Amino acid sequence: MPLSPTFSPSSMPQIQPRQHTPTDQMISTSGVTSATLVPAPALASSRYxxxxxxxxxxxxxxxxxxxxxxxxxxxxxxxxxxxxxxxxxxxxxxxxxxxxxxxxxxxxxxxxxxxxxxxxxxxxxxxxxxxxxxxxxxxxxxxxxxxxxxxxxxxxxxxxxxxxxxxxxxxxxxxxxxxxxxxxxxxxxxxxxxxxxxxxxxxxxxxxxxxxxxxxxxxxxxxxxxxxxxxxxxxxxxxxxxxxxxxxxxxxxxxxxxxxxxxxxxxxxxxxxxxxxxxxxxxxxxxxxxxxxxxxxxxxxxxxxxxxxxxxxxxxxxxxxxxxxxxxxxxxxxxxxxxCGVMEDVKVLDDERRVDATEFLGGENPGLVVDVREEHEYELGTKVEGSVNIPISRILRLGGGAFDELERLRGSPAGPGVQSSGSRTGPDGGMVDNESHIPTMNGPDRGTINQETHISETHSGIHETTVRGGGMVNQETHVPVSEDVSPDGGMLSPESHIPLTRQSESDFPDPPQEVQTREGAEQQRDSTPVYFVCQRGNDSQIAAQRLIERVRADNGSESNSIWGWIGDVKGGFLAMEKFAGSTT
Structure with a gap:
C-alpha cells in the first residue's frame, strides 16, 4: 500500500491576503460612513x-x-x-x-x-x-x-x-x-x-x-x-x-x-x-x-x-x-x-379679675394657685410654690367637675407636687379631645384613642368623630363625612393638625384692656381667693371662667361661695419670670 503523502506547509493551498479598500474609496463606492459617538448630555454626568x-x-x-x-x-x-x-x-x-x-x-x-x-x-x-x-x-x-x-x-x-x-x-x-x-x-x-x-x-x-x-x-x-x-x-x-x-x-x-x-x-x-x-x-x-x-x-x-x-x-x-x-x-x-383672633392676650375675664405679675408676686398669702399647664409642662417648667396642677384639657372636657378636688385642698399646705388625678400621659399621646381640642391623656376618666379612627373617645359620653379611611369630606366643612360630624367644623386642631369640629360660633373676644386693681377680695375675708396661672396665653382665663360658672350654678351667686376672688395672673409664667429676673 502506498504511503500517505507527507504533510507539509508547502502542500497547503495558498490563500491570497485580503486587499483593504481605503476609506475614501469605501465612501465613494458604498455611501456608508463609519460609526461615531454622540457625547452624553452634560447633565447626565452632573451632580444630578x-x-x-x-x-x-x-x-x-x-x-x-x-x-x-x-x-x-x-x-x-x-x-x-x-x-x-x-x-x-x-x-x-x-x-x-x-x-x-x-x-x-x-x-x-x-x-x-x-x-x-x-x-x-x-x-x-x-x-x-x-x-x-x-x-x-x-x-x-x-x-x-x-x-x-x-x-x-x-x-x-x-x-x-x-x-x-x-x-x-x-x-x-x-x-x-x-x-x-x-x-x-x-x-x-x-x-x-x-x-x-x-x-x-x-x-x-x-x-x-x-x-x-x-x-x-x-x-x-x-x-x-x-x-x-x-x-x-x-x-x-x-x-x-x-x-x-x-x-x-x-x-x-x-x-x-x-x-x-x-x-x-x-x-x-x-x-x-x-x-x-x-x-x-x-x-x-x-x-x-x-x-x-x-x-x-x-x-x-x-x-x-x-x-x-x-x-x-x-x-x-x-x-x-x-x-x-x-x-x-x-x-x-x-x-x-x-x-384669626391673633392677639397678645384675648379678653375672657373682666379687668377686675386679672392681676399682673408684679402684684401677684409682690403680695402676701395669695391663696390657692391653680396651674393649668399640662402635666409634662408643669413638670418641666417654673412653678409657684404650693400650686395645684389641674391641666386645661381636663377643665375643658369636664367643666366644673374638674374642680371637685379644690374643696378638699382648700386651706391645705399643698406643695408643688400636688396634681390632679388622671392626668398621666399615655403611650399613644398626641391626639386631641373632640370637645376641648386639647390632647387627650389616658386614664380612668381621660379617654382613649380609637385605633381605627385615630380620634379620641371618652368614657363620659362625649360624642366621637369618626374619620373613615380615605373617604370623602363634607362639602361645606371639608371634614371627613360622618354621622357625628356637625356641619360647622372644618379646622385642624392647633395641637395635632387633625381635622376637628368647631364647637362654637361665638365672636372673637375683644382686645385686652389695661389691668386694673383687683377688687372684692377684702370683702370676703373668710373666703379663699383662687389664682389661675398658665405659661402664656389665655388658658388661665378660660379655666377661671369655668370655675366662676360652677360657683354661680352651685350657689346662685359668688357671695355664698367658699371661694373669694377668682381670677388669673396676666401674662402667666412668661411675665412672672421676666419680673423675677428684673428684681434679682
Whole structure:
C-alpha cells in the first residue's frame, strides 16, 4: 500500500491576503460612513445624575428644576429640611423669607442652623442660605429678612413659580394662600406640632380646573384661645423633618412635570384623556399604635364655588360677596390677625379679675394657685410654690367637675407636687379631645384613642368623630363625612393638625384692656381667693371662667361661695419670670 503523502506547509493551498479598500474609496463606492459617538448630555454626568435616572424626572424634569424659582416661607422646623433638599435637587432660584433669628432652642429640629449661628444671633434666612450654599453653590439664593405680611407678600411671591408655606400660625397661612390665588401660584402647605403633622397641595393647577385654596379647606380659623405654638406644647424634631422633606418632594414632583407652568400639564392631561388628580390631605402621626396608621390620606371635595379667595363670581354675587384681589391684600383691607383672633392676650375675664405679675408676686398669702399647664409642662417648667396642677384639657372636657378636688385642698399646705388625678400621659399621646381640642391623656376618666379612627373617645359620653379611611369630606366643612360630624367644623386642631369640629360660633373676644386693681377680695375675708396661672396665653382665663360658672350654678351667686376672688395672673409664667429676673 502506498504511503500517505507527507504533510507539509508547502502542500497547503495558498490563500491570497485580503486587499483593504481605503476609506475614501469605501465612501465613494458604498455611501456608508463609519460609526461615531454622540457625547452624553452634560447633565447626565452632573451632580444630578442619580435623580435624572428617575423616570418621572429625566432631562426634561431636571431642566424644569434648573429654570424654576421656589420660595420657602419660614425657615423653622419645616422650612429647613425643605430648603436643603430643594437646594440639593437644583432649583434654579431658591428664595427664603423669615424675620426671626437663630436661637439655641431651635437646633433640635431646625437642622439648617448651627450653634455658631445661634451664638452670633444670625437671621434664619442668612443661616439657612449659607448651609444650602454648602450643599449646592451653583444655584441662586435670594434672602428676604422680614416676616410675611400683607404689605410685602405680593411683591415677594410674584417673583417665584411655586411657594412652600412652612409658617407656624393660621394668619400667615391664610395670607400666603390668598396671595398665591391672586398671583396664580401653586402652594405646598405643611404644619406640625407635637407628634403629628399634615401636608396639602393647594391651588393646583393654578388656573382652569384649579384645586382648593386654604380657605376652601378651612373656611374658618381655629378659636384663638386654642392656638398654641411649639414653644408651649412641644414638637419632635423628626416630625417636622418628615413633613418638611415631604413638602420638598411634592415641590420637586410638581416642577419636574411642569405643574408650576400655567396650562402645560392640564392641556397634556386633557389630550391624553387622563382624569384630574384628586385633591388630598396627608396626615402623619408618629405615635400611631399601628405603623400602618402613621400615614393617612383624606380626599377633599375640591374648590368651593363660593370661596371669597378662589370662588366663582356668580356664586359670590348671589351671597353679596366679592372676591379677594391684589388691591384688597396690598391696601390692608383684610386684617388677617383680627380674622384669626391673633392677639397678645384675648379678653375672657373682666379687668377686675386679672392681676399682673408684679402684684401677684409682690403680695402676701395669695391663696390657692391653680396651674393649668399640662402635666409634662408643669413638670418641666417654673412653678409657684404650693400650686395645684389641674391641666386645661381636663377643665375643658369636664367643666366644673374638674374642680371637685379644690374643696378638699382648700386651706391645705399643698406643695408643688400636688396634681390632679388622671392626668398621666399615655403611650399613644398626641391626639386631641373632640370637645376641648386639647390632647387627650389616658386614664380612668381621660379617654382613649380609637385605633381605627385615630380620634379620641371618652368614657363620659362625649360624642366621637369618626374619620373613615380615605373617604370623602363634607362639602361645606371639608371634614371627613360622618354621622357625628356637625356641619360647622372644618379646622385642624392647633395641637395635632387633625381635622376637628368647631364647637362654637361665638365672636372673637375683644382686645385686652389695661389691668386694673383687683377688687372684692377684702370683702370676703373668710373666703379663699383662687389664682389661675398658665405659661402664656389665655388658658388661665378660660379655666377661671369655668370655675366662676360652677360657683354661680352651685350657689346662685359668688357671695355664698367658699371661694373669694377668682381670677388669673396676666401674662402667666412668661411675665412672672421676666419680673423675677428684673428684681434679682
Amino acid at each position: 445624575n442619580r435623580q435624572l435616572l428617575v423616570p418621572q424626572v429625566r432631562l426634561r424634569g431636571q431642566n424644569h428644576l434648573l429654570q424654576s424659582k421656589v420660595l420657602v416661607i419660614g425657615l423653622g422646623g419645616l422650612g429647613c429640611p425643605a430648603a436643603l433638599y430643594l437646594a440639593g435637587a437644583g432649583v434654579g432660584t431658591l428664595g427664603l423669607i423669615d424675620g426671626d433669628t437663630v436661637e439655641l432652642g431651635n437646633l433640635h429640629r431646625q437642622i439648617a442652623h448651627t450653634e455658631s449661628a445661634a451664638e452670633k444671633g444670625l437671621s434664619k434666612v442668612k443661616s439657612a442660605a449659607a448651609r444650602c450654599h454648602e450643599i449646592n453653590s451653583t444655584i441662586k439664593y435670594v434672602v428676604h429678612e422680614a416676616r410675611a405680611t400683607a404689605e410685602n407678600i405680593l411683591d415677594v411671591v410674584r417673583d417665584y413659580d411655586l411657594v412652600l408655606d412652612c409658617s407656624d400660625n393660621p394668619a400667615t397661612r391664610y395670607l400666603v394662600s390668598d396671595a398665591c390665588v391672586v398671583l396664580g401660584k401653586v402652594l405646598v402647605s405643611g404644619a406640625a406640632q407635637r407628634g403629628e403633622g399634615s401636608l396639602i397641595v393647594l391651588n393646583s393647577p393654578p388656573t382652569g380646573n384649579k384645586g382648593p385654596c386654604y380657605r376652601c379647606v378651612f373656611p374658618r380659623p381655629p378659636p384663638p384661645e386654642m392656638v398654641r405654638g411649639c414653644s408651649e406644647i412641644g414638637i419632635l424634631g423628626p416630625v417636622v423633618g418628615v413633613i418638611g422633606t415631604l413638602m420638598a418632594g411634592e415641590a420637586i414632583k410638581i416642577i419636574a412635570r411642569g405643574g408650576h407652568l400655567v396650562g402645560e400639564v392640564q392641556e397634556q392631561e386633557l389630550a391624553e384623556g387622563k382624569a384630574p388628580t384628586p385633591h388630598t390631605m396627608l396626615l402623619y402621626n408618629t405615635y400611631a399604635a399601628d405603623p400602618k396608621g402613621m400615614f393617612r390620606t383624606i380626599t377633599l371635595r375640591g374648590r368651593r364655588k363660593d370661596c371669597v379667595a378662589c370662588g366663582d363670581s356668580e356664586a359670590l354675587a348671589k351671597k353679596g360677596q366679592s372676591r379677594i384681589t391684589a388691591e384688597t391684600i396690598a391696601r390692608g383691607r383684610l386684617d388677617y390677625q383680627a380674622f
